[in-house]
Amino acid sequence: MHAALSVLIFTVTAGFGLGFLGWSGMAHLFNDQYPMFAAIFIGGILTTIGLLASTFHLANPKNAWRAFNRFRTSWLSREGVFSVLLYPLLALGVLAISLDWLLAGQKVLSVLIALLSISIIYCTSMIYACLKTIRQWHNALVPINFMLMGLSSGALLGACYLGFSAPEQQSSWQILAAVFLVLALIGKALYYFWIGKPAGPTINTAIGMTTQASVKLLDVGHEGGTFLQREFGHKVATSEIMKYRMAVYILAFIIPIILLILIANPYLLLIAVIANYLGLLVERWLFFVEARHVVNLFHGDQST
Amino acid sequence: MRLGLVIDMDTCVGCHGCATACKQWNTSGTTGPLTDTDPYGKEPSGVWFNRIRSYEVNTYPENKTINMPMSCMHCEEPACVDVCPTGASYKREEDGIVLVDQDKCMGCNYCSWACPYGARELDAVEGTMKKCTLCVDRIYDQALPESQRQPACVLTCPTSARHFGDLDDPESKVSQLVKEREGFQSMPELGYNPTNHYLPPRKPVETLTKEVPEEKPLAEKIKGWIDKMALS
Incomplete structure (x- = not known):
């Protein structure tokens, strides 16, 4: 699959922002x-940067407002729809805190x-998984x-944020972030293991007629490139993929985990946040280029 | 009603006539233009509703060249319609044709990801997704004589490998062809239930494949005869 830079920036940046909002809302419920x-x-700002980036991959953005229809x-x-619903909630949350409304009301808003x-992160993932x-x-x-x-990046950002704003609460967030980074690392390792075993449509089910005969592409039907190929x-x-996976493991997970365990200095934790961000950009890029669409079968790529 | 195509891979010669006729009709049709980029240059590219690929199936001496024209299959379960966020992609209730409303499409490419058949192509110049309309602007045109109310690709096919009709009606010509010739769908395991069917190449006539006893050369015959004599 082609990996559009705007989509990589969108999913990673919004993942940071939404994961952070997810943890913050829950933290506010239990901790006044x-x-x-x-x-x-x-x-909110991180999520907005992500959402704005996402519109850059549209070929006809003037119709983007129609995207709430289905x-x-x-x-x-x-x-x-959920992304747009988030903004009035964020505005109400800011209003509730700055006007010092009833604490229970503030907490309800934070939980919402x-x-x-978290629902938005789930929707993003289901765009691909469906x-x-x-x-x-x-x-x-x-x-x-x-x-x-999303949750591990959010917790990591939270640990860094608390180092600046409320250092006395920081240590529990460092543990939280480290635990979720380990879980995310395991999840990713399982995923890389799982996609190594192909199963699904083959060239035989694609062109029918035979169940196992060999099929060789003779002519793709065009000389220049097509939209489908691009x-x-x-x-x-395949030989390059391992290198990128290692980069993902080290940048996105291992460096931040080590830093979280060893230090509490928020400036140094910023390095962990940046490493995680860059690592996830590589991860997201790999997520696209390792994805093989079945239409490639028709173009002679039988490894799909 | 479930309108669609039945394509005979036995008679298709891979001439690309259907794709050319399609481009000619549809570039000025409801979802036109079918924009080209660099048409006379080194890297010509453009939007096509129909593409033909050629394959060699099996190995010598059982091998056979087949040509597979592919356009929108107008699936019964069109995932492309389900995933479309704007509602630009839709399937018509009355005849099952899947269309893209060019005024609503935002060009996010998501429907092309959901389509296993590569039927949807983004027109980067117009910014919208384009696909086969089954010549919806032709097949209902009362101004045309009835024999002409068929998709352009079907009318132009020089070997009559393409057939158009209602696959819901078991008595229709297309349904009968699918039944008689064991027509099949592409990638049925994905569950989209494509309306378009393909007819496999006919089996070779029996006599042509029958083993003919091999005629031995004269020298071998004499050798065998001498051996027989010597041993007896």
């Missing part, structure tokens, strides 16, 4: 002292923000991975 006010802004069937539509944020045409995506590990990565043909050599 949690600095929720600034957290709403940080989470809530009943489309995960992309659901993601859009948390639930909605596609039967892409074997590497059509699996329960995909939503699990997206949730774990969108679905992109892939990386």
